[in-house]
Amino acid sequence: MKNLWLFNENKLLILRSLYxxxxxxxxxxxxxxxxxPKNLLSYHMKTLRDGGIVSEIKCGTRKNYLIRKEKIKFVRDVLKFVELL
Structure with a gap:
């Protein structure tokens, strides 16, 4: 139950794209x-970073995102659970 914050449609779509x-x-x-919208992506990326699932890499003025290596299996399992893979 501690990961219920993750089960938001936009967060799941972001995670699927990253995965x-x-x-x-x-x-x-x-x-x-x-x-x-950019502000919605920023909001969800902050919660995913704060949750330890996603890392941010700054490339000049841009920000790149990726799933943390130790969370790849967790993300795959979540996406399979909600059938987005």
């Missing part, structure tokens, strides 16, 4: 791909 990418992806690419 399928398999590498880091720019926030602007996620915005375009998921068709969500």
């Amino acid at each position: 399928k990418c398999g590498d880091d992806i720019c926030g602007c690419d996620l915005i375009d791909k998921l068709e969500i």
Whole structure:
């Protein structure tokens, strides 16, 4: 029950995109791909970072995101549970 905050449609779609990418992806690419506003992506990425699931890499003025290596299996299991894989 401690991970219920994770079960939000936008968070799950973000995680699916990051998981399928398999590498880091720019926030602007996620915005375009998921068709969500920048402020909404920023909000969800902050909660995913604070939850220890996602890491942020700064590339100049851009931010790239990726699933932390130790959380890849957890994310895969969550996505399978909600059938997004």
